Amino acid sequence: MSAVTRQVVFINAAHTITHYALLVLATASLAMVYQQPDLFGADYGPVITIGTGMFVVYGMLALPMGWLQARLGRKALMTSFFLGAGLFMILAGLCTSPLLLGLCLGGMGAFLAIYHPIGTAIIAECGGDRVGRAMGINGAFGNIGVALAPLVTGVIAAQFGWRWAFITPGVLCMAIGVLYAREPAFDGTRLPGAKPFPVIPAPIVRRAVVVLLALGATSGLVFNAFTLLLPKLIEERVATSPDLLPMIAFLAFAATICGGITQFTVGSMIDRRTLKGVFMPLAMMLVPGLLLLSFLDGWLVLPVSAMVAAAIFGQVTVNETMMARYIAPPLRAKLYSIRFTIGFLGASLASPLIGTLHQWTGSLAMTLVVLGCLGMITLVCALAFPNREEELKPELWARLAAPAE
Secondary structure (H helix, E strand, O other): OOHHHHHHHHHHHHHHHHHHHHOHHHHHHHHHHHHOHHHHOOOHHHHHHOOHHHHHHHHHOOOOHHHHHHHHOHHHHHHHHHHHHHHHHHHHHOOOOHHHHHHHHHHHHHHHOOHHHHHHHHHHHHHHHHHHHHHHHHHHHHHHHHHHHHHHHHHHHHHHOHHHHHHHHHHHHHHHHHHHHOOOOOOHHHOOOOOOOOOOOHHHHHHHHHHHHHHHHHHHHHHHHHHHHHHHHHHHHOOOOHHHHHHHHHHHHHHHHHHHHHHHHHHHHHOOOOHHHHHHHHHHHHHHHHHHHOOOOHHHHHHHHHHHHHHHHHHHHHHHHHHHHHOOHHHHHHHHHHHHHHHHHHHOOHHHHHHHHHHHHOOOHHHHHHHHHHHHHHHHHHHHOOOOHHHOOHHHHHHHHHHHO
């Protein structure tokens, strides 16, 4: 196995771990309220809100990662990611109060913040001429984490208790970190055959960056809220008893895995079509899907949830490829840091939004309506994004560079 392949394997594993770890609480909370109601209470809303600090820290600490990379190096940061996130997952499983759990989840979020700015930049470099495919595969691995989190957490929590749902993945994460620490340092910009990044006119780059930052402000919240509320949505609308936790987990997995399939497909399409051509259909699916879920009941919830997951996760691949195609490698990690910080801070609102609206209304209907309204911003951003044939033929940028000077 080549150094590039090994690096891609580790980075894809890190993407899976990131999204898995962020969603353990979403399903574990369903077990916590009836396994230890004396410790956490019997209401879903307050327990899911414990994760708010994790998402706030996760968002805020993404910002300095691009700058820390220049000082500490990618290997040191990614090694810290595996070891630190794994340690705090284990500690979360040992907590004896909601406050301690919130603090441990916050510590986990601090180390998980490393992945997206650093890992995504590495994947963009490893992708070469097929960056869309590389992003699609990487996105699919992230989606595997989203899909496995409710399934594995539900099974472990039902069989062994909610604590082991945190401890088990924590041990695995640290073990991968030990293996990664043995890898040599990696720089994808120096790979044989790597092509120089084209000179893109500044106005076009500015337009792309503005759209990406606007997307980050809303798409992070929509993504996080939907993945957090999905197990509870299935419990309310399909499997109404908490005793059916493994079934709820499996159904959430089945609905979410459609997003992973979409990310792989979208990644392949991006290498053949312009980003806007792929982005528009996904943006047009999102709003009606979320609004339908606000009132649907029974088994119809599952295919519509799968459609919404496909739209949300497919957009992630498009957004990350946008940065790779329009931002030069030296600036990429720093701009990924800014974009992901904006997105993750929006995502940090997901837990209190779901918890508060669920307490007020007794269901998830209002939350889904709010997410549907936010999805309209995604559609506007898709309309505003550049639609350039130069994305597929980078050598054509040269004919525009001279006038832009």
